[in-house]
Amino acid sequence: MDQYTLNLIFVGGSFALYIGIAIWARAGTTAEFYAAGQGVHPVLNGMATAADWMSAASFISMAGLIAAVGYGNSTFLMGWTGGYVLLALLLAPYLRKFGKFTVPQFIGDRFYSQKARMVAVISLIIISVTYVIGQMTGAGVAFSRFLEVESDTGLYIASAIVFIYAVLGGMKGITYTQVAQYCVLIIAYTIPAIFISLQLTGNPIPGLGLFSTHIESGLPLLTKLDQVVTELGFAQYTTLNTSMFNMFLFTLSLMIGTAGLPHVIIRFFTVPKVSDARWSAGWALVFISLLYLSAPAVGAMARLNVISTIYPQGTQAEAVLYEERPQWMRNWEVTGLLKFEDKNGDGRIQFYNDKNEGFAATAAERGWTGSEFTYNNDILVLANPEIAQLPGWVIALIAAGGLAAALSTAAGLLLAISSAISHDLIKSYLNPNISEKGELLAARISMAGAIVVATWLGLNPPGFAAQTVALAFGLAAATIFPSLMMGIFSKRINAMGATLGMLAGLVITCGYLFTYLGMFFIPGTNLLENTASNFLFGIPPASFGPIGALANFAVAYAVSMMTSPPPQDVQDLVESIRVPKGAGAATGH
Amino acid sequence: MADKTSSNAYWAANIRIITICMVIWFVASFGLGILLRPMLSGIAVGGTDLGFWFAQQGSILVFLGLIFFYAWKMNKVDAEHGVEE
Numbered sequence: 001m002d003q004y005t006l007n008l009i010f011v012g013g014s015f016a017l018y019i020g021i022a023i024w025a026r027a028g029t030t031a032e033f034y035a036a037g038q039g040v041h042p043v044l045n046g047m048a049t050a051a052d053w054m055s056a057a058s059f060i061s062m063a064g065l066i067a068a069v070g071y072g073n074s075t076f077l078m079g080w081t082g083g084y085v086l087l088a089l090l091l092a093p094y095l096r097k098f099g100k101f102t103v104p105q106f107i108g109d110r111f112y113s114q115k116a117r118m119v120a121v122i123s124l125i126i127i128s129v130t131y132v133i134g135q136m137t138g139a140g141v142a143f144s145r146f147l148e149v150e151s152d153t154g155l156y157i158a159s160a161i162v163f164i165y166a167v168l169g170g171m172k173g174i175t176y177t178q179v180a181q182y183c184v185l186i187i188a189y190t191i192p193a194i195f196i197s198l199q200l201t202g203n204p205i206p207g208l209g210l211f212s213t214h215i216e217s218g219l220p221l222l223t224k225l226d227q228v229v230t231e232l233g234f235a236q237y238t239t240l241n242t243s244m245f246n247m248f249l250f251t252l253s254l255m256i257g258t259a260g261l262p263h264v265i266i267r268f269f270t271v272p273k274v275s276d277a278r279w280s281a282g283w284a285l286v287f288i289s290l291l292y293l294s295a296p297a298v299g300a301m302a303r304l305n306v307i308s309t310i311y312p313q314g315t316q317a318e319a320v321l322y323e324e325r326p327q328w329m330r331n332w333e334v335t336g337l338l339k340f341e342d343k344n345g346d347g348r349i350q351f352y353n354d355k356n357e358g359f360a361a362t363a364a365e366r367g368w369t370g371s372e373f374t375y376n377n378d379i380l381v382l383a384n385p386e387i388a389q390l391p392g393w394v395i396a397l398i399a400a401g402g403l404a405a406a407l408s409t410a411a412g413l414l415l416a417i418s419s420a421i422s423h424d425l426i427k428s429y430l431n432p433n434i435s436e437k438g439e440l441l442a443a444r445i446s447m448a449g450a451i452v453v454a455t456w457l458g459l460n461p462p463g464f465a466a467q468t469v470a471l472a473f474g475l476a477a478a479t480i481f482p483s484l485m486m487g488i489f490s491k492r493i494n495a496m497g498a499t500l501g502m503l504a505g506l507v508i509t510c511g512y513l514f515t516y517l518g519m520f521f522i523p524g525t526n527l528l529e530n531t532a533s534n535f536l537f538g539i540p541p542a543s544f545g546p547i548g549a550l551a552n553f554a555v556a557y558a559v560s561m562m563t564s565p566p567p568q569d570v571q572d573l574v575e576s577i578r579v580p581k582g583a584g585a586a587t588g589h
Numbered sequence: 590m591a592d593k594t595s596s597n598a599y600w601a602a603n604i605r606i607i608t609i610c611m612v613i614w615f616v617a618s619f620g621l622g623i624l625l626r627p628m629l630s631g632i633a634v635g636g637t638d639l640g641f642w643f644a645q646q647g648s649i650l651v652f653l654g655l656i657f658f659y660a661w662k663m664n665k666v667d668a669e670h671g672v673e674e
Contacts, residue, residue: 066645074644078618081649085614088656089607093663207646211635220636238637240626247623255618273674275667278660285656289649296645578600579672 003392007146010396011403014184015161018177018407022165025173030436033170033443034101034419035269040175042276046283048178049267051185051408053080053258053284054291055131056138057469059185059405064377067299070237074296075247079254081285081292086259086481088281092268094488096277097577101269103262103416103480104424107502110487112570113495114429119502121424123479124262128413129457130468131263135410136458139403145335145382146399152459158407159455166411167447171419174411175270181404186290188401191394192384193294196301199388206297214304225300228307231315232352233359237300246540253545257473260481263409263416274580302380305387310351310373319348328386337376344369414454418446468521470542471513478505478548486556491574493560501556509548516541599670606662610655617643617651 027033040048058080066073098106104124108117136155143154165173197209201221214224225237235241258264267284268277309326310319322340332338340349344367351373353359363369382402385394422443427434434442479502486493486501493501516534519525528534530541539547565571576582621629626640634642667673 071641071644074622074641077645078622078648081652082614082618085610085652085655089610089659210645211637211642222636222641224636226636238641244623248619251618251623275660275664275674278656278663282653282656282660285649285653289653292649293646575596578603579596580667580674581672582674 001392003395004148006392006396007399010393010400011147014180014400014404017180018161019164021176021180022168022173025165025169025176027168027170027172027440030101030423030440030443032172033440034423035266036170036172036175038099038270038272040270040272042271042280043283044179045175045267045271045276045280046285047182047287048175048270049264049280049284050287050291051178051182051404052267052412053264053288053409054185054405055135055409056142056402056406057134058291058295059189060138060142060378060381060402063295063299063302064380065299066296067303067380068377069241070235070239070300072240072242072247075251075254077292077296079251080258081288082251082255083258084281084285084288086255087264087268088278088285091259091265091481091484091488092277092281093274093580094577095265095484096268096271097274097580099269101266102419102423103265103484104420105428106487107483107498108424108428110570110573111483111493111495111498112566113499116483116495116499116502117424117428119499119506120480120483121420123475123502123506124420125417127261127472127475127480128263128417129453131261131472132410132413132417132454133457133461134469135406135413136454137461139406139410140458142399142402142406146396146402155455155458158403158410159451159458162407162411162414163448163451166414166451167444170443170447171266171270171415174415175267177411178408181408182287184397184404185401185408186287188397188404189291189298189381190294191397192388192390193298195390196305196384196388197297200301200304206301207293210297210300221304222300225304228304228311228315232307233356233363234353237303243538245538246543249539249543249546253473253477253543256477256481256549257545258476260476260479260484261472262420262476262480263412265480265484266416266419267412298384299380302384302387306375306380307351309387310349319350321348323347325349328383331386332379332383337379337382339374341372343372349373410454414447414450417450418443421446421450470517470544471510471521474509474513474542474545474548475506477545478509478552482549482552482556486553488574488577491571492565493556494563494566496563497556497558497560500559501552501554504555505548505552508551509544512536512544512547513541596670596672599666599672602666602670603663606659606666610659613651614655618648622648 031037062076065076095106100106104117104120107120108114139158140151140155143149143157144151165177193206194204197206198204200214201209201212202215203209203212210221212221214221217224222238229237268280271277271280312320329338349372350368352363352371354371385398422439426442427439483498483502515527516530517526532538621640622644629639632639
């Protein structure tokens with residue numbers, strides 16, 4: 001059976017499964033549509049949260065990002081998992097006790113203010129829409145690569161699948177498809193990782209293999225990697241090549257941002273009890289860790305494999321002849337993710353760091369006139385099964401896994417957007433008298449509308465798509481996280497304080513990003529050049545989240561202290577969310 | 590809702606546990622993984638040092654331990670203060 005047919009069977013099979021689940025898990029009430037009827041087992045919710053959270057970026061790109069930089073990019077590993085500690089200890093149990101359906105609803109009730117609720121809705125929509133663009137384009141690209149259809153056609157297929165289970169099942173349908181998607185993506189990620197670790201170190205657990213001995217050389221794997229990359233003029237893998245300050249701040253930014261992402265927070269509304277919300281955050285991190293503990297091993301091992309493919313006799317010997325390159329390179333060359341250019345015309349592929357001036361003399365001595373090989377970082381995961389010479393069905397599994405990662409995150413984001421529109425905007429603001437049936441219909445129409453907008457944005461991705469991720473994390477850290485935390489841990493923060501605090505976080509964060517990345521990310525409209533010497537206190541735009549959060553906290557506190565405390569019933573509300581006792585089913589009102 | 594005094598004691602206990610957990614959270618990631626790495630560079634772990642291991646594996650394992658510890662501990666504290674579900 002050829003590779004294409006295998007891919008088609010695996011991807012088609014996984015889609016049939018998702019649609020089957022959608023038909024089984026139809027939503028009949030708004031409680032089911034928004035929060036899966038609060039009946040999700042904490043372990044299943046943990047799995048669904050893991051799939052919700054791990055996007056195309058985690059599945060396809062993260063290992064490659066770590067491989068490219070080494071130790072310095074451990075920020076992604078710590079940042080994207082450490083946020084769950086904040087969620088589990090500071091937010092999830094209390095928001096579950098509150099027992100409503102959306103993040104803006106908590107902010108609106110706790111700060112007894114429609115204005116605060118609307119600022120939260122605006123933040124939520126900016127965060128989730130910018131985030132969903134990457135998922136839609138990711139799904140389109142995965143389709144085009146593995147199923148040989150046009151990227152746009154792939155996007156339409158992906159949208160249609162999400163449309164079926166998200167519109168039909170809402171949170172209920174999304175939850176159970178996410179559970180299935182988690183299983184698909186973790187198997188797809190782990191199998192090649194185990195084989196590659198076995199081949200290089202003899203240890204079947206990739207996270208342990210990373211710190212084991214490299215069989216071929218007898219050196220520890222990381223020592224070997226440090227050796228070969230420096231022999232080619234690259235920076236050492238295990239040392240810090242940026243500043244400690246940047247690493248610290250970026251990690252903090254990712255952690256706070258993670259804890260403030262609405263599509264992750266609403267997953268904790270779906271479990272039956274407060275104690276379940278606590279356990280469920282732990283289970284979510286267990287399932288996330290299965291991928292995150294393997295990812296640094298996949299990155300390091302794949303980078304070592306790429307170098308030893310090009311220098312089969314070692315980096316001191318001649319590079320491989322172009323005509324003798326392995327099959328996986330030929331396959332991926334077609335996609336443009338791998339490129340060769342024989343600059344010195346010797347028929348061999350020289351790969352080294354030609355940006356390193358200190359290495360120029362060595363390169364000249366060896367007759368090299370520029371690095372002849374470039375690859376997209378994503379290739380390290382996508383081509384992993386082929387590099388490890390695994391059978392065709394593993395490659396097909398990676399295709400299904402990549403799509404599962406993109407679709408599960410897209411669906412979670414779309415639910416956050418549509419529930420903010422139908423519940424916070426329509427039900428609470430535009431038409432409070434809407435019936436239960438009417439609201440369910442409104443929720444379905446909002447979902448359909450959100451999918452159409454997301455598809456359009458996926459077809460016409462704004463040129464700044466990559467930079468908007470910084471915006472999503474920055475805003476989540478600067479608006480949602482501090483407001484939720486203050487709402488729970490302080491009885492003194494009032495409507496005026498919370499509203500102005502959120503606005504301060506929103507404005508200062510957007511302002512800082514726009515200053516360096518362009519007004520609304522339009523190239524050429526930035527006020528200052530995006531270089532380190534221009535940054536305020538040396539803070540890069542992507543690490544600005546904690547500063548925005550600080551602004552939110554400071555403004556909210558100062559304003560609240562100057563104005564009157566919240567009314568007694570709101571203070572009672574805070575008292576009641578702090579204790580687990582009495583958490584019944586959520587109510588819509 | 591439980592009466593005022595017992596719920597105050599409950600909340601104080603909760604804040605205390607959260608504070609301890611957050612200190613460990615900070616030390617395992619920002620401390621051992623980033624800021625203290627140069628000081629710990631003498632402790633070798635598989636071809637590199639302890640700080641690298643904490644940045645790429647150890648911090649995640651500590652986070653996991655913390656969340657499960659908090660869930661287990663708070664269930665006990667809930668029961669002690671009579672505020673369990």
